[in-house]
Amino acid sequence: MDWLKRMNGAIKYIEQNLxxxxxxxxxxKVACCSNYHFQRMFSFITDVPLAEYIRRRRLTLAALELQNSxxxxxxxxxxxxxxxPEAxxxxxxxMHGVSPTIAREMGTLLKAYPPLSFHISIKGGAEMNYxxxxxxxxxxxxxEEIIDLTNGNNLIRIPKFWEECYEAGILDKLSEVQQKVETESEFKLCDANGIMGYRDTGKDTMPYMIGVVDFEDELKVPDEYTSVSVDPFTWVVFRTEEHYESEVTEKIQELWRRIFQEWFPSSGYEHAExxxxxxxxxxxxxxxxxxxWIPIIKK
Known part of the structure; x- marks a missing residue:
């Protein structure tokens, strides 16, 4: 499959340039997506941030060289x-729990992280609603806040950002300008939601905004807020199971992992820019x- 070929090509590029x-x-570029999207996808698929994977591979090879040269x-x-040398x-x-000097000694216990290889695997078969x-x-x-993507910091910082906005009364202020939409469903869209990756903020970072989504483009934006215009897209929309407020972070992070691990590899779609x-x-x-919500294009 093209997806597997591109992902394994990216790993090959890393191995050739360690x-x-x-x-x-x-x-x-090898993976045919943006830097931001590749780092996010890599982290969710492997449970290891890209920078950490590269570090582990380099230190694995370094340990082998110490023992064999x-x-x-x-x-x-x-x-x-x-x-x-100090760094x-x-x-x-x-990583290894010993210094490079001790690593030369026969019998020293070291760690090895082999290169990744991507394959299609059959998992539990739990349904995904989309x-x-x-x-x-x-x-x-x-x-808005610029979020650090290294070492999984985004999974920690984003929930903390929400907590800080709540404590500062920002969520209450946002509710004052959110357009109230009547629906027949018992569920209503919350006053504050999240958007990310809407502009380039440099290596290992992404922009994340907590705010109001205005699908009708009718609301007046108060001066104190940052505004983003979103272009027309085809979107794939995934939904979690119902849960309580205390489970929001857990449920949505698990959904993100499943999207990249299970849906994209066999969906026939790619993440649009x-x-x-x-x-x-x-x-x-x-x-x-x-x-x-993820913008998509057909492969």
């Missing part, structure tokens, strides 16, 4: 991209469900 400076843009630590540090020693010790919709242009406005959204719905009895 002793060189690795350009994340080149990795994403007389190379100096300073030369090994430079070979694998560390600015100093290399700290990283080596963190729909594909066409949506014209709309806007989203609210408060556009933002992603998280929309939240609640009923009067404190039940919730969440939606993940």
């Amino acid at each position: 002793t060189n400076e690795i350009d994340y843009n080149n990795i994403s 007389s190379i100096k630590v300073i030369d090994l540090a430079l070979k694998y991209g560390y600015e100093s 290399f020693t700290r990283a080596f010790n963190k 729909r594909i919709v066409e949506k014209g242009s709309f806007k989203f406005f609210g408060v 556009g933002p992603e959204m998280e929309l939240y719905y609640t009923a009067d009895d404190d039940r919730f469900f969440s939606e993940v």
Whole structure:
């Protein structure tokens, strides 16, 4: 499959450049997606951030060289991209639990992380609820933070950002400008939702905004908020099972993992170059469900 070929091609590129400076843009070109989307996809599929995977592979090869050659630590540090022997020693010790000098000794216990290889696997068969919709242009406005993607920090920082906005009264202010939409469903769209990846903020980061989605593009944006115009897209919309408010983070993060691990590899669609959204719905009895919106194109 094309998806497998591209992902394994990206791993091959990484392996061929472990002793060189690795350009994340080149990795994403091999995978035929943006730097931002590749890092997000890689992390969700493998449960390891891209930077951490590269670090583990480099330190695995460095340990093998220490045990099978007389190379100096300073030369090994430079070979694998560390600015100093001290920085290399700290990283080596963190992964292997011993210093590079001790690693040379016969019988020393070391760790090895082999290169990844992507395959289609059959999993538990749990259903995924999704729909594909066409949506014209709309806007989203609210408060923004630039999120660090390294080492899974986004999975920690985004829930914390929501907590901070709640404590600061920002969510209450957003509810004052949210257009109230009457629906026949017992569930209503929450006043504050999330959008991410709507502009390039540089390597290892993404923009994340908590705010109001204005599908009709009719609301006046208050001066204190950042506004994003979203282009027309075809979207795939995934829905979590119903849950309580305390489970929101757990349920939506698990949904993200399943989307990239299970749906995209065999769907016939690719992630289009556009933002992603998280929309939240609640009923009067404190039940919730969440939606993940991803722009797509056919392969």
